[in-house]
Amino acid sequence: MGTRDPKCTEAGCRFIAVPDQDVCIRHGGVVQVRPVGTAPMDHMPLCGATRRDGGLCRQPRMKGATRCRIHGGSTPQVRRKAQEVVAQSIIEQNARYYGRPRSISAVDALTEELHRAQGHVDWLGTQLAARPQDANLLAVYAAERGHLAKLADAMVRAKVDDRRTVLTEQMIEGLDLALTRSLQELGHDPNSPVVRKVVARHLRGISGPGRSPEVTAMDAEVVSDYSLPEPVPF
Incomplete structure (x- = not known):
């Protein structure tokens, strides 16, 4: 039978002594570190x-x-x-990567989802051709086609709304520029409180009850408390 490991010589210590020493590590023993290779272990x-x-x-x-x-x-x-x-x-x-916010427009988001849905429908169509009697596969195929149709409809509406917004912004900018130049040619200050009050009154009349919000032209008369400048002879 082999010999038992020697105990630490300190009174009451329950640890074994370091080889070739009389005490354990707790009481001053030093263990020789054996090399374990070149790979770092600190990480x-x-x-x-x-x-x-x-x-x-x-x-x-x-x-x-x-x-x-x-x-x-x-x-x-x-x-x-x-x-x-x-x-x-x-x-x-x-x-950490699921649901991470990403900047994307509504049209681009619909486009991406539309492409994915079309891929699903195409794949399900090939599977259904091989298993035409699979009722579960047929139900999934029908659901995906319905989802694709709704996405296509939403895509068309989004593009129409986006185009309408661009046109509306262009119309507002053009109307503002036309009013400003007209008032300047008539000798009025577009930033005058009186002029702004008159223009605002006519604009409220156009967008009032019973009027369509998509009016593209209007007949308005600029009224001012100031006299118009006299014509300059040429």
């Missing part, structure tokens, strides 16, 4: 369990566990728990 989470000689275990932990394989990391229950921890970590890592 790896270490076990940290207490060794028999009183020192801390410097072995890498099992993936997903808090201990190395020697200190319980390889037991069945610890390995099952480690697998759950690893799976949860992967889910949390992927969740």
